Amino acid sequence: MINPSDKAAEDPAAPAQVRRGTQSIQRVVALLRELTAHNKKGASSSQLAASTGIDRSTAHRMLQCLVGEDLLAFDNETRRYRFGPLAYDIGFAASERLDLTQLCKPTLARIADDTGDTVFLMVRSGDDAVCADRAVGSYPIKTFVVDVGTRRPLGVGTGNLAILSALPEDVADLILGHNAGRIGAFPGVGLERVRALMVHARKMGYVAMDVVGVQGVRAVGVPVFVGGKPVAALSIAAIAARMTPEREEKLVKILGRESEALGLALDRRVSSDAG
Incomplete structure (x- = not known):
């Protein structure tokens, strides 16, 4: 040494x-x-x-x-x-050499075209996730449930919960402990509810829930893995009347397919940059 x-x-x-x-x-x-x-x-x-x-x-x-x-x-x-938060922000800024948002744009556009709904890309930043981008589908009723640049604690929101649920249990528990005070500030959200949703998400492999703070809107989301770690999430939001169980199942399949392809593409990009 x-x-x-x-x-x-x-x-x-x-x-x-x-x-x-x-x-x-x-x-x-x-x-x-x-x-x-x-x-x-x-x-x-x-x-x-x-x-x-x-x-x-x-x-x-x-x-x-x-x-x-x-x-x-x-x-x-x-x-x-x-x-702490600044370390993750620095890491996120450094990861922009991958131009993550730009690389994900074709994926978001494809999902929006396939489903007609609004698609969101959430990217992990420490104990939070940031809305890095979104794409709008053709369905006339738009669901802009979160703006690009919005930061929320992991556990609040479909994409954020998808990332949290994909983390190892001890890491997720630690993050929930750090975020407890902030999570409680969101209407209708509490640690017990987040934990219950997290258990269900781990079992199913995706998140499906009513959108926090927006009545009559539901969303589904899946994590995106890079190097075996959940670094982002893809989610779709639409009016509740449009989100029947059958359609949610269809949307999950689309998200799963796109998430896997995106993760592989990002893995290849990381490997080529390292080489």
């Missing part, structure tokens, strides 16, 4: 203040890199300090600073750190 402080002394000609600043950055990066390997369960400050060779008090100060900037989150019960 290389102590980050060793690298900071590589240029003895540099001013002392510059060397100290560089050393601090290297230490922060070392902490973040180590946390990446433990983010599923998180890691304590002592654990991160020991694995990076950074003094415990120094590591603690740096980690708390990162929490203050929303790059990390701290769980008071477990005393562990994990990545």
Whole structure:
């Protein structure tokens, strides 16, 4: 293991203040890199300090600073750190090299043409999901239930629930704990209802539910997997009278087919970029 402080002394000609600043950055990066390997369960400050060779008090100060900037989150019960909202936003911004929204446009357009309904692309961003795009079908009654750019906690909304339900149970439970307060702020939504819908979604492989806060509208949604992880969701919304059980089943098949094809295309894009 290389102590980050060793690298900071590589240029003895540099001013002392510059060397100290560089050393601090290297230490922060070392902490973040180590946390990446433990983010599923998180890691304590002592654990991160020991694995990076950074003094415990120094590591603690740096980690708390990162929490203050929303790059990390701290769980008071477990005393562990994990990545926070800003880290996921940075990751999402970095993933734009894939031009995810542009790559998904043909898929959304095809679904809208096939069904006549409004189609939404939700993309995970930390404990939330963001509406990255939507496409409008030919049916005269439009259902613009969420605008592009809208951010909601995972668990609120069809696409968001589809992503949450596809995550490992322990990860989903942790996210629900983080989102509990915000979820309760939405009308007709609570943790017990979200958990019940999540159990049903895991069993069925898709989400079908009344749209949150919009009467007379239902939606169906499925997750999109890239590298085996649910990074996005495709969903269709329409007036409830149009969403008979038979039609919902048909829409789920269309979404499932398109989701699988989209996931494979994104996997190939990631592989080609890595190569």
